[in-house]
Amino acid sequence: AAGVIQSPRHLIKEKRETATLKCYPIPRHDTVYWYQQGPGQDPQFLISFYEKMQSDKGSIPDRFSAQQFSDYHSELNMSSLELGDSALYFCASSQRGIAENTIYFGEGSWLTVV
């Protein structure tokens, strides 16, 4: 079965640079979630989109922005990168209207800021 696809899988950037992560949800899923996970930490919710509109916002820095496009894929844009932004970034998707609304995660994008 198709899963959530994230790209790139690995990314190395320097401080103050910009990075963009992409997420392609499971087909027919209309909701996308972004999470950040530091080493040995719990996934921290950043932001979510439903039907291309921002729905919930978590601990997303002002330097980060995201959007969901007409084909439901989403991009997380990170600017003025800091060393502390080094983490595994996960995208997850779900389909509203389904009773359980289970969210399924991609394999993540490793961002290393040097």
Added chain:
Amino acid sequence: GENVGLHLPTLSVQEGDNSIINCAYSNSASDYFIWYKQESGKGPQFIIDIRSNMDKRQGQRVTVLLNKTVKHLSLQIAATQPGDSAVYFCADTTSGTYKYIFGTGTRLKVLA
């Protein structure tokens, strides 16, 4: 979830024994809960879920128990196998919202 740095709670069990992993949640309005398994460097993998109108749900070798009174979830794994070694997270959400909050993970180590 709380920042626990590199020191995740760890549960070590013998292969073949049963494992019980616990999780506390803080939002009394949460009405849907999921357990995830996460292997090193991979995304969280769905294991089992439960709605707040239930207190127990069984899957294949796994059982989730929900105690809403004390805001506590547990995951029971029967006949634990080496492939069960991973970090386990619970996540909760409230209907009408679009975010899941993860609890503190537990590292499960299966001893041969």
